[in-house]
Amino acid sequence: ELDSLIEKAWGRTRPTPAELNKLIDKTRDSLYEAPASFARGKIAFESICAKCHKFEGKGNEVGPPLEGAARDIEYILVNVIDPNRVIGAPYFQRIVRT
Numbered sequence: 001e002l003d004s005l006i007e008k009a010w011g012r013t014r015p016t017p018a019e020l021n022k023l024i025d026k027t028r029d030s031l032y033e034a035p036a037s038f039a040r041g042k043i044a045f046e047s048i049c050a051k052c053h054k055f056e057g058k059g060n061e062v063g064p065p066l067e068g069a070a071r072d073i074e075y076i077l078v079n080v081i082d083p084n085r086v087i088g089a090p091y092f093q094r095i096v097r098t
Contacts, residue, residue, distance in 0.1 A: 011088040020082045028077055064088060 016024070050059035055066040069075050078085060 008089065011086055012092070013086045014084070016078065016082045016085050024077050024081050027081065028073070031073070064091065 045055065046058070049055070049066070052062040053059050053064065053066045054061055059066075069079070
């Protein structure tokens with residue numbers, strides 16, 4: 001019953017599969033192989049992420065806004081590589097049969 005109430009209020013969660021955890025670790029390690037680039041990150045956001053997400057007023061509202069990421073690398077890595085780990089209640093798929 002408690003699980004049902006939590007899901008209703010915050011959404012569904014599941015553990016990240018082992019293969020995705022390995023990919024998250026590999027990606028985290030590769031982040032330090034070259035210097036970061038704001039310009040390249042902006043291009044990546046505009047060409048990939050903005051199709052579904054809004055950040056700082058730019059993009060679309062198909063998926064959740066990215067302002068909550070707080071630019072925390074762990075949050076971003078997990079949510080980019082395993083976006084279905086946490087699905088907020090507003091984004092549940094609903095099927096209506098008539």
